[in-house]
Amino acid sequence: MEVLLEEVMAHIRFPMMSPRQLADLLLSPLTKHYKEIIVERMAIGMSFHAGQKERIEEVLSEEGGRLLFTPRLYKAFSWSSLLSVENFPSLASYHSRTLVFSSHSCLAEHAGDHVCEWVVDIFPKGVWFKKFFLIVWQGTVEVPENVLKTVRLSVTCKDLPMEGEMRARVGILICGVQANVEHIMKVVERNHRFSRDDMVLNFDDLIPFDELNKPLVEMLGSEQTSPYLSGRNRDILKIHIVVAPLTDICSMTFPHFSFK
Structure with a gap:
């Protein structure tokens, strides 16, 4: 023991x-x-x-x-929040859902209790950039519309610490269903330095687009329902967002688990 x-x-x-x-x-x-x-x-x-x-x-x-001072992707209230997209089949193409939450900007208690506000936007059915006009010194330039067939999630830091930047380990925990059991099906993580010049972190292709956005005809049968949708009616997309602050004493690499 x-x-x-x-x-x-x-x-x-x-x-x-x-x-x-x-x-x-x-x-x-x-x-x-x-x-x-x-x-x-x-x-x-x-x-x-x-x-x-x-x-x-x-x-x-x-x-x-060094690993002892390196945060894991714990789903504790201090570091994370849950973004749910309910009635997913009815969500219009290119529409998004937004989550706003706060987390501690530092791990150690002696560093203070400052919190950062985060805005998370999920675009589960593609991203549509509408046509716009860009004004430059030569004149006006028309920028054509563009459509990205991707599942994008963006994390925006709205309240930086006084130092003007924050290093964080951002983890995206995507729920799914296998054999009628809901669990964390996929984890995507990235270390990022948020600053006034770089306040947004984008995750593209978070979930395979076609696997999440199956045609409605296919989704009528339970066997064809996307494994990334959960809930009683298998129509809810659930994503946990974890933002854990990093310091100079943290390890920037994470070892793989080995079971003995």
Whole structure:
């Protein structure tokens, strides 16, 4: 049991827990039985929130230490929100749905409690750029319309920190149904530096367009329903958006899981 516990603890990001959550772990029966293993990890989390640089540097020098301060794509309220597109077959082509939510702009408690506001737009049935006129110093240039056959999701940062930029790990968790069981069917993630000159992050081809937008005739039969639609009537598109802040001590690469 102790060996299994050590394997599991290695994948838990204790610094992503708040100091109160870390303190609550002391009441867990598991902590009482395996105090040395768990309390050591809890102490690392508390050192991170307190800004104890010397202790953090010690952990960073250890193998895999940097990963402890690298956020996972947790669906916690502090970092994520759910975007649902209900009655999906009735959504008109090129129309979008919008979600507005807020998340913490930093992981450590000592850095403050500033939050960033995010605007998420999903275009599940293609993107249509209408014709417009561009005014340049030579005169007026007509830009023709353009249609993109893609499922696009854009994430816009509306409230940057005082530093003027924010590095974040943005994860898109797409729900689906397999064997009548709803689960996270696909995950897309990207590291991005949001700034005043680059406030929008686009994800194109988030879902295969034809697989999501099956013709209505095909969707009449349950066997032909898109696996990316869930709900009682299989007509809801559900997407979790996770925005986890990154710092200089975070790892920019993420190892693959290996099951033994």
